[in-house]
Amino acid sequence: MNQNVVDEDYRARGLDQNKATRLADWVDELAAVPLLCQPGTEWHYSVATDVLGRLVEIWSGQSLADFFEQEIFGPLGMVDTGFCVPADQIHRFSSLYRPTSGAVMGAKSPPVNPLKDRDPGLLLLDSMTTSPYFQAPTFQSGGGGLVSTMGDYCRFCQMLMNGGGLDKARLLSPKTIEYMRLNQLPNGADLAAMGQAVWSETNYEGIGFGIGWAVVIDPVKANIVASVGEHHWGGAASTFFWLDPKEDLFVVFLTQLLPSSTYPLRRELRAQVYQTLLD
Numbered sequence: 001m002n003q004n005v006v007d008e009d010y011r012a013r014g015l016d017q018n019k020a021t022r023l024a025d026w027v028d029e030l031a032a033v034p035l036l037c038q039p040g041t042e043w044h045y046s047v048a049t050d051v052l053g054r055l056v057e058i059w060s061g062q063s064l065a066d067f068f069e070q071e072i073f074g075p076l077g078m079v080d081t082g083f084c085v086p087a088d089q090i091h092r093f094s095s096l097y098r099p100t101s102g103a104v105m106g107a108k109s110p111p112v113n114p115l116k117d118r119d120p121g122l123l124l125l126d127s128m129t130t131s132p133y134f135q136a137p138t139f140q141s142g143g144g145g146l147v148s149t150m151g152d153y154c155r156f157c158q159m160l161m162n163g164g165g166l167d168k169a170r171l172l173s174p175k176t177i178e179y180m181r182l183n184q185l186p187n188g189a190d191l192a193a194m195g196q197a198v199w200s201e202t203n204y205e206g207i208g209f210g211i212g213w214a215v216v217i218d219p220v221k222a223n224i225v226a227s228v229g230e231h232h233w234g235g236a237a238s239t240f241f242w243l244d245p246k247e248d249l250f251v252v253f254l255t256q257l258l259p260s261s262t263y264p265l266r267r268e269l270r271a272q273v274y275q276t277l278l279d
Helices: 005-012 023-030 048-060 064-076 087-092 101-105 150-161 174-180 265-275
Strands: 096-099 122-126 207-209 214-216 231-234 240-244 249-253
Touching: 023 048, 048 064, 064 150, 150 240, 150 249, 240 265, 249 265
Parallel strands: none
Antiparallel strands: 096 122, 207 214, 214 231, 231 240, 240 249
């Protein structure tokens, strides 16, 4: 995050998102970097989930790609999810963009960009015809890097909503899902109290953290229309998903815009969805 000397050490060692090494070697190098804080004293956005991915490899004796396919994607019928796009599916892949400074600031003459006259307010970052996602990556990340579809992601969310099962597949027990939805921060603290006041456009007052996602613990403090226990996370391309067990709903929202704070959509999206609920 370019904020401190530990961040600087990550960059100096090449431990950034442009990984050209295997996960095992990357984690070995990561182990030499000092911790930013003592465990349990602060919360920071980190590579913790990548490390968990390596643990999965060790415990299962499989690559992360093989484990995901055999234990998650296959059983759930997620036929379009993996670390790369198959050659016969490339025509379905979407490009990724970033608004130019002119588009963001409302200038009359935005900078020149590869899209030229098609849309002068957008800069093409990842092309639907030449994307690196068309090749299997060396680094199989536990924290990001899969390609998928809304249909597949909805099957994953429905499994979570069902308490760990979908159709005839059972991935987790209902009690495990219930535990994952609980705030794991010490003494019931929210993310703001643990050092993360804001992330992207999201305020973290009244928001805790469960097993792998943020958890709403106080909607009033968070200043959002939501249920206590609603859990969620967003993606780099301004994407967002949340699950609300009390209302028996989940939402998957996809866009193609970097960075994740391009537009403050998440709060407004929640308000629009919850205003439609009448029963």
